Amino acid sequence: MSIKARATGALLAAILSTTAFHGAFAADDTIKVGILHSLSGTMAISETTLKDAMLMLIEEQNKKGGLLGKKLEAVVVDPASDWPLFAEKARELVSVDKVSAVFGCWTSVSRKSVLPVFEELNSILFYPVQYEGEESQRNVFYTGAAPNQQAIPAVDYLAENEGVERWVLAGTDYVYPRTTNKILEAYLISKGVKPEDIMINYTPFGHSDWQTIVSDIKKFGSAGKKTAVVSTINGDANVPFYKELGNQGVKAEDIPVVAFSVGEEELAGLDTTPLVGHLAAWNYFQSVDNPANAEFIKTWKAFTKNDKRVTNDPMEAHYIGFNMWLKAVEKAGTTDTDAVLDAMIGVSVPNLSGGYSTMMPNHHITKPVLIGEIQADGQFETVWETPGLVVGDEWSDYLPDSKDLIADWRKPLECGNFNVATGKCGGKGS
Amino acid sequence: MHARLIHRFLQCLLVAFCLVVTLFATDLRAADDLRAMINALGGGSFQENQKQVEALAKTGDPRVVPALKALSEGDLYQRKADGIVLIVKPAGSNLKLIDALTGDAAGEGEKAALEKIKVNNGLRRVIRAALGSLTLMSPDASVRLQAASTILRTPSADALEGLDAALAAETDGAVKAVLEKARAASVLVSDRPVDEKKAAIATVVQTGGRDSLSLLSGALSSADESLRPDIETGIQQIEDQLALWAAGQNIWYGLSLGSVLLLAAIGLAITFGVMGIINMAHGEMVMLGAYTTFVVQQVIRDSYPGLFDWSLAIALPLAFLVTGAVGLVMERGIIRFLYGRPLETLLATWGVSLILQQAVRSIFGPTNQEVGNPSWMSGAFDLGGLTITWNRMWIIVFSLAVFAFLLFLLKKTPMGLQMRAVTQNRRMASSMGIRTPWVDALTFALGSGIAGVAGVALSQIDNVSPNLGQGYIIDSFMVVVFGGVGNLWGTLVGAFTLGILNKFLEPYAGAVLGKILVLVLIILFIQKRPRGLFALKGRAVEA
Secondary structure: OOHHHHHHHHHHHHHHHHHHOOOOEEEEEEEEEEEEOOOOOOOHHHHHHHHHHHHHHHHHHOOOOOOOOOEEEEEEEEOOHHHHEEEEEEHHHHHHHHOOEEOEEEHHHHHHHHHHHHHHHOEEEEOOOOOOOOOOOOOOOOOOHHHHHHHHHHHHHHHHHOOOOEEEEEEOHHHHHHHHHHHHHHHHHHOOOOOEEEEEEEOOOOOOHHHHHHHHHHOOOOOOOEEEEEEEEEEHHHHHHHHHHHHOOOOOOOOOEEEEOOOHHOOOOOOOHHHOEEEEOOOOOOOOHHHHHHHHHHHEEEEEEOOOOOOOOHHHHHHHHHHHHEEEEEHOOOOOHHHHHHHHHHHHOEEEOOOEEEEEEEEEEEEEEEEEEOOOOEEEEEEEEEOEEEEOOOOOOOOOOOOEEEEOOOOOEEEEEEEOOOOOEEOOOO | OOOHHHHHHHHHHHHHHHHHHHHHHHHHHHHHHHHHHOOOOOOOHHHHHHHHHHHHHHHHHHHHHHHHHHHHOOOOEOOOOOOOOEEEEEEEOOEEEOOOOOOOOEEEEHHHHHEOOOOOOOHHHHHHHHHHHHOOOOOOOHHHHHHHHHHHEEEOOOHHHHHHHHHHHHOOHHHHHHHHHHHHHHHHHOOOHHHHHHHHHHHHHHHHHHHHHHHHHHHHHHOOOOHHHHHHHHHHHHHHHHHHHHHHHHHHHHHHHHHHHHHHHHHHHHHHOOOOOOOOOHHHHHHHHHHHHHHHHHHHHOHHHHHHHHHHHHHHHHHHHHHHHHHHHHHHOOOHHHHHHHHHHHHHHHHHHHHHHHHHHHOOOOOOOOOOOOOHHHOOOEEOOOOEHHHHHHHHOOOOOOOHHHHHHHOHHHHHHHHHHHHHHHHHHHOOOHOOOOHHHHHHHHHHHHHHHHHHHOOOOOOOOOOOOHHHHHHHHHHHHHHOOOOOHHHHHHHHHHHHHHHHHHHHHHHHHHHHHHHHHHHHHHHHOOOOOOOOOHHHHHO
């Protein structure tokens, strides 16, 4: 490469980094935090918000004086919704930028692609999205919901409060819906639901023609038993799905739809009047009424300079994860990975739904589960919540090959897949 | 005698007076009772409120209707200061308070001083049933009809008494028919004697449709032995009917999917089909059209809310101009240097598509934008056993209109003649004095503009996000290649064939496998007929 080309390259890089990343300049007296979220490509729709949320949290923390007497510095990279690029960018963050922790990933496949990198380079990843479980890794903290913190309480709510006896499990065709539906199916059957009362349906990513499926749901729902749809349909395909539901007149009073991937952000692109009463299960809603949340929403709107921006559950997960990391680093007195990993377990910080979340030995956190109904203004109204906090269960008790497994990263066990039946570390997923 | 008469008269008067006073008092007390019952809705749990709504319905007093309606719409609030329950409507930054019973204005209030009474689906269901029985006697026939249909959908034994009374008083034929159906449905779920139920089953079977099927299947499990055969044959009868309609419904869905494919592909039929440019940025033109609609609606919402139903009509020409202009710039700036180099064109247009996507993402943000449906594109209507949604119907009509317009433009106008001449034999056209570079540019702009117009329609059924176009690009190429390159009719037939094929495979194979099967079938078809359904013949093909 000629000198000229190199200079242009450097110049370009400098321009890019100053414009995109608010002039984050490298300095020795800062602690670097990596942000690994797609800013382009299909997942940008969801992940860009999380990047902004992280930048806001870091800015707020710096206003409070930073961490260990140093300022925090955000390093933002764009893995462009390209799964192998996630691994490459993660490696770049850890070995080139020397970040102390990384906050990132959305899809399960992107998480799986970076796992070996974090293991090999011994760094820390905070993963903020609800996922299918069946995993616990030493270097990863899962601040989103495991299936028992979202899917199972939602099904319980429908069965108990709405008297639902027939179930449509509809999802996009990839690992999260498939695993979640497998768990739900096993769970429902264990509760005495007959297999013919369960209909499972998968659609491709970005599916936009829902006519047949919605009319199938209507057909399935006319068997004289109360029917509900449990939707693990991926964010983007939801808008046409809900539009079709509204147009075909499927009312929440007749066939309610409970969704696990539809939050305030997804509803922002939609007229929600025909959808009032359809449900979502999360651990946080923007409408939750308490001072901490009100403050968070105010800061967020001020930070984005947009009064219409909404907050959502994965943002809260980053809020919890970031505060846990701060606390653990303060406890350990250093950002050294091993010390922080030890200090993380047992750390307890306030969440935004009015309580405290604690990091458990299985690297999952405790959360309340909220069921909300969609309102005409695009917000959710909490209609039910778990009386206490629910501990994230990494290995589902309802799947035959994972029910004997537990994860405990405290010494001396230090194992992510300990089989209690055989007493050995190294079951599934090793 | 006389005195006695007077005495008697006075007695009567007294009795009458007492009667009036008591009547008046009961009315007053009833109003007080109702008010107390409505106030009790505040602060109750969902279960308590369900009971409370049922109690309100039992009073049979139509004065509670506005309060119940407000509750189900989430407009019922309790004033924190005195616990009084009021209907609340937004009025500017403040809230307008309305008395829940009389409907009189009760001043204004701040949001912080009021507590919303929450509703959930269970409560909404109870309210729906209550409103049904409360409005059965309304003087307005359309309200009665709605009430009767509500009971038909949510039959209950409690509604029977009201239904009988309403049937006796009903004069409107249409309402009466629905009332009878509702009564039959309610008898079926009640504990009335068997022969009454038998007659009811016959009526329900005659009503037909999914709701009746659901009702009968529900009744089957708890039915008397002697009724079972009746119910079973009834179910069979309705299912046969539905199966017939289901086939019709499938064809409709296929046509609807076909029209979406046609819209997505028709611009490409010009740029790729007629000009032979592998235009990977075609999807982004569709996306730009959709964003134009968004911007138009945004302006209308802010400045001229009355025009909202016209927003699509306004967006159409604008989308055509915007995307046409982008197409023109693309052709003049990039593509004209790459004619005859398909691989480079593919890469360059793909690059343009990425640039456009990211530009939109930077300007409008990565999240979905809300594009509203005008009122004439929302909802559905029933045609026999078919449910036809308005937006899908208009999209079919629109796609055919765009097709007809394009066909007319290509076949009947001088511009179309020049376009065809240039694509068939460029050198000959050039020697006849046609400015071929400008015809190329205009043709490309036309194709892009048509894609933008398609975007306006697709914004009604899909996400308006920077990724909108990516979802359509593969389908578009599929349709054009399958239909036959260079032939508009091929695109039309190709789109509808693929749409219907897809929809007939979907119920059996599922959406994922259905799509794969369609692709496999196309590959096989192309093996057999490499030039698609309607192949162009003659010298033009070799050129």
